[in-house]
Amino acid sequence: NAGVMQNPRHLVRRRGQEARLRCSPMKGHSHVYWYRQLPEEGLKFMVYLQKENIIDESGMPKERFSAEFPKEGPSILRIQQVVRGDSAAYFCASSPPGQGLAFFGQGTRLTVV
């Protein structure tokens, strides 16, 4: 049973470009979380989704950031017009329905130059 798959593992974008981060949950998991981690800091919640529905986006910046989890395919975290402050590790986690456990992927390290 494959774990949570994130790609790409590393992503370099110039300021003003768009970044798309993908996350495929574990088999049988219907819920996905996105977290951001800055160097030497903890994990900050961004958004919690189930298929075709955003459950909680209280941690998402109001502008430039969006997330989706379509009926088919991976969850996507999209950052438009990236700035240097967006440079961070972005982690996705998935959980089975009705449970509080979450299993993480290896993350996407975004560098904005």
Place this chain on the structure above:
Amino acid sequence: QKEVEQDPGPLSVPEGAIVSLNCTYSNSAFQYFMWYRQYSRKGPELLMYTYSSGNKEDGRFTAQVDKSSKYISLFIRDSQPSDSATYLCAMNLQADKLIFGTGTRLQVFP
């Protein structure tokens, strides 16, 4: 006040020592309590989880939850250099976002 408080360390111990890692929290409604281990530049790995209160043991690791004190602990027996990592506590309500502590950096030296 943060919802989850965790001492960032670093904590440095000799090989073979018993390690105690702790977190306190403020929301009495939390139901799931988890410990993750994160190696440098890797994703968090779920080590232990407890639903509601009590103890749970898995090999060299023991997780304890004291809901009356809003305090959780992770004990590592016979610590090894390979245990050197950052340990994050996390907790949530059922089917809700996880709230993380800031993580404690542990160094086990030979």
